[in-house]
Amino acid sequence: MEVRARAPGKIILSGEHAVVHGTAAVAASIDLYTYASLRFPTISDGDDALKLHLKDAGIEFSWPIEKIKDALPGSSSPVSSTPKPCPPDSLKSIAALAEEQNIPEAKIGLASGLAAFLWLYTSIQGYKPATMVITSELPLGSGLGSSASFCVSVAAALLSLSESISLDIGRQGWMSPDEDDLDLINQWAFQGEKIIHGKPSGIDNTVSTYGNVIKFKSGNLTRIQSQMPLKMLVTNTKVGRNTKALVAGVSERTLRHPDAMTSVFNAVDSISNELAIIIQSPALDDLSITGKEERIEELMEMNQGLLQCMGVSHAAIETVLRTTLKYKLASKLTGAGGGGCVLTLLPTLLSNTIADKVMAELESCGFECSIAGTGGKGVEICSEVSLDS
Ligand SMILES: Nc1ncnc2c1ncn2[C@@H]1O[C@H](COP(=O)(O)OP(=O)(O)OP(=O)(O)O)[C@@H](O)[C@H]1O
Numbered sequence: 463m464e465v466r467a468r469a470p471g472k473i474i475l476s477g478e479h480a481v482v483h484g485t486a487a488v489a490a491s492i493d494l495y496t497y498a499s500l501r502f503p504t505i506s507d508g509d510d511a512l513k514l515h516l517k518d519a520g521i522e523f524s525w526p527i528e529k530i531k532d533a534l535p536g537s538s539s540p541v542s543s544t545p546k547p548c549p550p551d552s553l554k555s556i557a558a559l560a561e562e563q564n565i566p567e568a569k570i571g572l573a574s575g576l577a578a579f580l581w582l583y584t585s586i587q588g589y590k591p592a593t594m595v596i597t598s599e600l601p602l603g604s605g606l607g608s609s610a611s612f613c614v615s616v617a618a619a620l621l622s623l624s625e626s627i628s629l630d631i632g633r634q635g636w637m638s639p640d641e642d643d644l645d646l647i648n649q650w651a652f653q654g655e656k657i658i659h660g661k662p663s664g665i666d667n668t669v670s671t672y673g674n675v676i677k678f679k680s681g682n683l684t685r686i687q688s689q690m691p692l693k694m695l696v697t698n699t700k701v702g703r704n705t706k707a708l709v710a711g712v713s714e715r716t717l718r719h720p721d722a723m724t725s726v727f728n729a730v731d732s733i734s735n736e737l738a739i740i741i742q743s744p745a746l747d748d749l750s751i752t753g754k755e756e757r758i759e760e761l762m763e764m765n766q767g768l769l770q771c772m773g774v775s776h777a778a779i780e781t782v783l784r785t786t787l788k789y790k791l792a793s794k795l796t797g798a799g800g801g802g803c804v805l806t807l808l809p810t811l812l813s814n815t816i817a818d819k820v821m822a823e824l825e826s827c828g829f830e831c832s833i834a835g836t837g838g839k840g841v842e843i844c845s846e847v848s849l850d851s
């Protein structure tokens with residue numbers, strides 16, 4: 463028997479970084495997914511290893527189960543039903559298990575993903591041999607929530623083949639887990655995100671788990687019923703960066719300038735609250751949609767200015783802002799910044815000719831443009847009964 467899970471990436475419409483410090487943020491899922499498939503070997507396979515195959519990177523990692531038992535003697539079987547953080551000692555052992563896989567230098571960023579996988583696997587499945595295969599449509603480390611969708615899809619696949627979630631094996635196709643199962647997946651994914659990010663707010667794993675458009679503040683989720691199309695151009699500057707380091711940088715700036723940064727965070731809180739109200743308020747005609755879009759554009763520009771105050775913009779992001787402004791379009795970075803992706807609102811009445819022109823100009827700078835489908839479903843699970851199971 464094999465189970466597959468898929469979890470979406472996300473865009474943050476307002477409030478990244480400030481949300482780590484307790485203010486409100488608004489995010490939407492996007493129609494790009496990470497897929498995780500899990501399979502236990504049959505006795506005839508005679509396999510006694512845990513394998514993780516990262517298909518896009520073209521790398522397969524393998525750990526003998528005995529080695530995992532030695533390194534993490536605390537992981538019991540039957541396993542924990544309550545999500546728990548990885549203690550520092552276990553994290554050291556896990557980091558050593560990841561390091562000995564000799565990850566190529568150019569892909570060393572994967573080490574934290576491997577560590578999150580090992581913690582989730584041993585916590586949820588204990589010491590069973592298995593193979594997990596991962597594929598992702600998301601660019602890694604670009605602000606579209608690749609780490610969260612990785613953790614959510616891995617947690618969902620692992621929980622589906624545990625006692626914790628009862629999977630409807632007879633059903634065909636993708637299924638949305640029920641609310642309690644979503645809560646459990648989300649809590650485990652958050653533990654994985656902590657290993658990758660250091661101090662995540664939880665917004666990325668939450669929007670990846672529940673989908674749609676959400677407002678998130680201090681760990682609490684409010685679902686938003688969007689009453690307007692949000693057509694967002696996503697420009698990937700292709701400048702690599704790492705969310706953990708950027709989040710730590712903002713925290714250090716906050717320690718140096720606590721009063722100023724508190725004012726910045728409060729301003730972001732107001733922006734996110736106003737944005738959530740605009741998105742939810744009914745739009746009766748084109749005129750009122752245009753009015754709402756103009757207010758959203760202004761809020762996006764204000765949020766971008768505050769992200770610059772936090773020190774998370776980048777020369778490539780500024781190039782995108784300048785380019786889109788030439789066409790009177792508003793943009794802001796999305797996710798952790800420092801490179802990665804930038805959002806530009808494409809208003810409903812914008813002509814296709816202008817949209818094509820701005821994309822062509824951005825691509826001539828070496829950036830990659832795409833239009834995101836926003837606010838779709840969250841994590842889904844699909845079971846397949848194979849003949850040899
Ligand atoms: N498909 C994947 N396979 C293995 N590891 C992954 C995968 N996707 C993400 N990761 C892990 O997450 C890291 C990237 O996470 P990071 O939080 O820095 O960026 P992001 O999640 O894409 O952006 P943001 O957090 O700003 O939305 C990778 O370096 C890797 O360790």
Ligand SMILES: C[C@@](O)(CCO)CC(=O)[O-]
Pocket residue numbers: 474477478479480481482605607659661662663664665666705709796797798
């Ligand atoms: C930068 C940040 O606010 C969003 C990353 O997508 C970090 C977090 O909230 O965990």
Ligand SMILES: [Mg+2]
Pocket residue numbers: 607608609610659666705
């Ligand atoms: Mg991330």
